[in-house]
Amino acid sequence: MKDPVIIFGGDGYIGWPLALHLAWRTERDVVIVDNLVTRRLVESAGSDSLVPIGSPSSRMLAYERASGKGNLTFVRADARDPKEVDWVISKYQPESVVHLAQQRSAPFSMIDQEHALYTELNNIATNLNIVFSMTRHVPGAHLLKMGTMGEYGTPNIEITEGPVEIRRDGRRHRAMFPRAAQSWYHLSKVFDTYNVMLANKIHGLRATDVMQGVVYGSQTNEIVDESLSTRFDLDSVWGTIINKYVAQAVVYNKLLIYGKGRQTRGYLSLYDSIKCLSLLLDNPPAEGEYRVVNQIDETFDTLQLAKKVKAIAEEFGYRVGFEKVRNPRVESENHFYKVQRKVLPSLGFSRTRQIDDVIREIFQVVVKYKPRAMKMKALLAPSVTWAGRKKITSDSFQLPRDLTGWPASHELIELAKDQAAKVPS
Secondary structure (H helix, E strand, C coil): CCCCEEEECCCCCCHHHHHHHHHHHCCCCEEEEECCHHHHHHHHCCCCCCCCCCCHHHHHHHHHHHHCCCCEEEEECCCCCHHHHHHHHHHHCCCEEEECCCCCCHHHHCCCHHHHHHHHHHHHHHHHHHHHHHHHHCCCCEEEEEEEHHHCCCCCCCECCCEEEEEECCEEEEEECCCCCCCHHHHHHHHHHHHHHHHHHHHCCEEEEEEECEEECCCCCCCCCHHHCCCCCCCCCCCCHHHHHHHHHHHCCEEEEECCCCCEEEEEEHHHHHHHHHHHHHCCCCCCCEEEEEECCEEEEHHHHHHHHHHHHHHCCCCCEEEEECCCCCCCCCCCCCECCCHHHHCCCCCCCCHHHHHHHHHHHHHHCHHHHHHCHHHCCCCCCCCCCCCCCCCCCCCCHHHCCCHHHHHHHHHHHHHHHHCCC
16 A cells, blocks of 8 residues: 555645545545635635535545545644644655645735735745655655646746746756746745745755646536535635636626636646646656646636636526626736646546536536525625735735734734824824
8 A cells, every 4th residue: 555645735625626536546545634724714705615515524424425435534734833744744654745735816815915925924834844844754755736827927938847948148048937926826836836946956855846727617526425525616816717707607697807808828627637636646756856747728718718608608597798897917918828738648638528518517506506606796796906005904804813823914913003093083
């Protein structure tokens, strides 16, 4: 039997179905590590998962009943705490570590100064804690870190999978493809990338850095009943675009198109996200190798996606229109976008389901939970803008105080109070 796999962030949208998949198809132990903070952060934005999700203990029991196996374990721990991370990795001696334990929302990071600070400190700390503990306790293990295609931005050349060759004054140099993050969240992922690269250079850390596109859907093969559901976010802070479009079609009977709708990105279904991550775990890089993987399946602009959702909405009895709204983000709306993909095709990746079929599955879920979606109606419209003067803290999106456990955050709160006291009544 192989050594365990640890999934930090295994309670989340991708982490839970990945844990199910890995545990179900093998006899190896899969250890989920999570502090359940995403549930609380979503609640802080006034939202919730459209699909009700169980507690960790109820999920473990549901898995055991459905699979007849007991190889899935939940450990409640905070990856921001180096001692807790060290204890987990030392105890379980994993063969592979999947790192998903991060604040994953770009709009959340753009709310105000405090949310930007939380995002960057949280994401950098969790990443470094895992890296250092692995080099101490399991130096030959494989780190599979979740990055994002958003690190690259939208350059006017093809995005390479790994280094790019630079030529200048008759000389050549290979360097990591340039990064151009467009939110504080994406910038935190750039820091993570370079920290893992440095750990590889210094300690020989075996690592796969997954630059993942936008994921959509709510189902995988292992989600055989509602007790095994993963979370499904539809609001403008936490939801991804296709999931949000379907929710808008059902709730608003219209789709909100940001700007011109020509922003192009890479996409893949939740089925294929899990399939890709599993392939990468089954086929790790060589010892001491740092491997970059551009994990997307297809590219679309947002208007193309809206037209797909509109057409499928009619199958469910919804006549949907388009409403163009001011783009809350600061980004190019007409741009070149091409992505090199070599690693996953070389490992045998092929698409599990066509995008239209997955959109139909999403409609089935949203229609089923329409009364729950209607309660979150006001949250479907964009509520966070990138530009403009930012407050230190926001009254509309209050971060839970116990999550801001670093001195700088308390100083920010006191500064905000001092500034508020100086404002004439």
